[in-house]
Each structure stands twice: as structure tokens, then as C-alpha cells.
Amino acid sequence: MENQKKRQAAYMKRSLLDQGYLDEQFIHLEELQDDANPNFVEEVVKLYYTDSARYVRNIELALENGPYDFARLDNMMYQFKGSSSSIGARRVKRQCSQFQEYCNAKNIEGCRNTFQEVKQEYDTLKTKLETYFQYVMFMASFLPFELCRWKDSFTDVESKHQIRSEQAHHHDLPSSS
Amino acid sequence: MEMAQELHVLAVDDSHVDRKVIERLLKISCCKVTAVESGTRALQYLGLDGEKSTMGIDGLKVNLILTDYSMPGMTGYELLKKIKESSVLSKIPVVIMSSEKILPRIDRCLEEGAEEFLLKPVKLSDVKRLRDFILRGEGDDNKETEKNIKQVCSRKRKFQDDSTTQSMLSAVVTAHDIESSSPESSASSESLQPLSKQSKIG
Numbered sequence: 001m002e003n004q005k006k007r008q009a010a011y012m013k014r015s016l017l018d019q020g021y022l023d024e025q026f027i028h029l030e031e032l033q034d035d036a037n038p039n040f041v042e043e044v045v046k047l048y049y050t051d052s053a054r055y056v057r058n059i060e061l062a063l064e065n066g067p068y069d070f071a072r073l074d075n076m077m078y079q080f081k082g083s084s085s086s087i088g089a090r091r092v093k094r095q096c097s098q099f100q101e102y103c104n105a106k107n108i109e110g111c112r113n114t115f116q117e118v119k120q121e122y123d124t125l126k127t128k129l130e131t132y133f134q135y136v137m138f139m140a141s142f143l144p145f146e147l148c149r150w151k152d153s154f155t156d157v158e159s160k161h162q163i164r165s166e167q168a169h170h171h172d173l174p175s176s177s
Numbered sequence: 178m179e180m181a182q183e184l185h186v187l188a189v190d191d192s193h194v195d196r197k198v199i200e201r202l203l204k205i206s207c208c209k210v211t212a213v214e215s216g217t218r219a220l221q222y223l224g225l226d227g228e229k230s231t232m233g234i235d236g237l238k239v240n241l242i243l244t245d246y247s248m249p250g251m252t253g254y255e256l257l258k259k260i261k262e263s264s265v266l267s268k269i270p271v272v273i274m275s276s277e278k279i280l281p282r283i284d285r286c287l288e289e290g291a292e293e294f295l296l297k298p299v300k301l302s303d304v305k306r307l308r309d310f311i312l313r314g315e316g317d318d319n320k321e322t323e324k325n326i327k328q329v330c331s332r333k334r335k336f337q338d339d340s341t342t343q344s345m346l347s348a349v350v351t352a353h354d355i356e357s358s359s360p361e362s363s364a365s366s367e368s369l370q371p372l373s374k375q376s377k378i379g
Contacts, residue, residue, distance in 0.1 A: 028298070028300060029198065032198075032201050032301070037201070040201060044197050044198060047193045047194050051192065078247070079191075079192065081276075082297065083194045083195070085276055085297065086192070086194045086195050086297065087194065
């Protein structure tokens with residue numbers, strides 16, 4: 001049973017890697033976990049969310065009105081990119097680089113458009129990671145057939161929302177382990 | 178230099194995420210870690226902020242300073258300079274981390290006395306290699322201590338050793354790489370190539 005749980009979580013992670021949302025840095029972080037520190041990656045990712053919220057807010061404010069300080073915009077995005085790189089957020093990182101290129105070109109429209117992409121990728125990753133961690137932590141005690149539903153939910157946003165709301169009900173059930 | 182049971186590393190990084198990660202990497206490598214968020218805080222900790230230095234106290238002795246390059250206020254380079262200018266602290270090895278591989282920047286840091294320049298994200302193999310390097314640099318009479326630390330470390334560890342030396346060669350730039358045209362191929366994860374630069378090492 002233990003192996004089955006591991007396979008399921010590994011499948012989800014494989015999908016995230018194959019679709020390019022995460023890169024091997026995420027794997028390196030997971031390798032740092034042990035029995036004494038089983039939630040290390042999730043803790044790091046939570047810090048990433050906190051930091052990111054701040055970076056996004058500051059960049060948003062800086063993009064609002066001219067005159068635009070492209071050096072400052074570039075620096076702020078550099079920090080956001082750094083954090084993203086540290087957790088293996090590959091797609092987010094790529095959009096951050098794109099933004100920096102527009103900063104270098106002093107192209108404010110380019111910056112604005114790319115920033116929407118950055119936020120989009122960030123939101124998507126956040127949703128997927130939240131699903132992944134919920135699965136790893138909680139679904140491990142569920143039966144294997146749940147894997148099929150999770151597999152489908154991965155690319156289908158609607159069914160994912162449905163499963164998440166169903167899962168919310170499951171939180172009320174006593175633990176089966 | 179007296180050798181403590183564990184290496185004490187002062188990690189400096191303004192990013193919460195990176196501080197947490199580097200702290201974990203160091204702890205896994207059996208190092209005591211003090212993580213601070215800025216160069217200013219680092220100098221305060223080291224006792225270089227105008228007050229009397231606390232370096233005389235064994236418990237606070239720092240064996241390695243690992244600092245990010247790009248930080249608001251004081252950069253890692255500026256911190257490096259201040260440390261190397263101090264008669265008390267100049268012997269402490271300083272390693273710079275950065276997510277950008279900008280050769281003039283790397284050059285400048287190494288010239289100023291940095292031991293190494295690590296590319297972010299920093300890997301466990303980088304940290305272990307640093308640890309081994311520092312241990313060796315402490316002198317022959319500490320071979321016993323080195324053996325002890327390795328024994329304690331392998332008992333504590335539950336994960337597989339990262340023995341990929343390929344990443345080490347590509348991700349780490351040392352003075353040796355700058356000076357020679359081709360990196361040495363004989364590197365292993367167990368031994369560190371001695372830096373060939375002329376300038377001061379400890």
C-alpha cells in the first residue's frame with residue numbers, strides 16, 4: 001500500500017515536470033526532506049507564496065504610472081525570478097526573464113503584457129502545487145482508484161474544482177490510517 | 178585556529194526562500210547555521226558594527242560566510258570587502274552566491290578574496306564540497322575531527338549522497354577556472370581542487 005501511495009504522488013509530480021511547470025530544482029528540494037523534516041518543500045513553497053505576493057504587488061504599483069523606472073522594475077522582477085528559480089518554478093521563471101527583456105528594451109507595454117503572463121503562470125502553478133501537496137498529505141490514506149479522478153483533474157480545471165469541493169467534505173471524515 | 182565539532186556557517190541572503198533552503202542544505206551537511214537577511218546584520222553578528230568584536234567567544238566562531246551577491250543596501254561584494262578589510266575577520270573564508278553568471282562580477286569577487294562563487298540554486302553537492310574544503314583548510318591536526326564529523330554525518334543522514342560531479346564543474350566557478358582555459362577533469366566529490374590563485378587564503 002505504501003508503494004502505491006508513493007507511485008500516485010510520483011505520477012502527479014511527473015506530470016508537473018513533463019508539462020514544464022516545475023524543473024529538477026523541485027526534485028532537489030524534495031531530496032532534502034527526511035523523517036524529521038517531512039514537510040520541508042511545502043514550507044518553502046509557502047514562503048514563496050508570501051514573498052511572491054509582495055513582489056507582485058510592488059511590481060503592479062510600479063507599472064501603474066509613469067515615469068517608469070525600468071531599472072527598478074528589472075530589479076524587482078529579478079528578485080521574483082530568483083525565488084521562483086529556487087523552488088523550480090520553470091514557467092514562472094521564463095516569463096520573469098521575458099519581462100526583464102522588455103525592461104531592457106524600455107518597452108512598457110511589453111512589460112505590462114508579460115506581467116499578466118507572469119501572474120497567470122504563477123496562479124496556475126500555485127493551484128497545481130496546492131493540489132499536489134493536498135494529495136501527498138491527505139489522499140495517501142484514500143483508495144488507489146482515486147488516482148484516476150486525480151489524473152483527469154490535472155488537465156481539466158472544472159473537474160478539479162469539483163474534486164476539491166468533494167475533498168472538502170472528506171476533511172470531515174475520520175482518518176482511516 | 179581551533180576546530181569546533183561542527184562548522185559554523187553564517188549565511189546571508191535577503192530572500193526568505195533562499196535562506197530557508199541554504200539553511201537546510203547546511204544542516205544536512207552537519208553545519209551549524211546562522212542565517213541573516215542583510216550584510217548589515219551579518220556585520221553586527223560578526224561584531225564589526227563598531228562594537229567590540231565577539232569573535233573571541235568560541236560559541237560564536239564562524240568558519241565560513243556564505244553570502245548572496247545581489248542584496249538591497251549592502252551587496253555581497255561590499256560585505257566581502259568589509260570582511261577582508263578587517264584584521265579580525267579577514268581569515269574567514271567568504272563564498273558568494275548568485276543566480277547570474279557574470280564573469281566580470283565573478284572576477285571582481287575572487288580578486289577581492291572570495292573563496293568561491295556559487296551559482297544559484299545552490300545544490301547539496303556544492304555545500305558538501307565547501308564543507309570539506311573548509312575542514313581541510315583548518316590544518317593537518319584536524320584530520321581526526323574531519324573523520325569524526327564524517328562519521329556523525331553519515332549516521333545522521335537518511336538520504337542518498339549526491340555524487341554528481343558534473344554539476345559541480347559547470348556550476349562552480351573558481352579562480353582556477355578563470356586563470357586556466359580548461360577546467361580540471363579530475364575533480365571528485367570527496368576532494369576539492371585547491372584554488373590556484375596567489376592571494377591570501379586564510
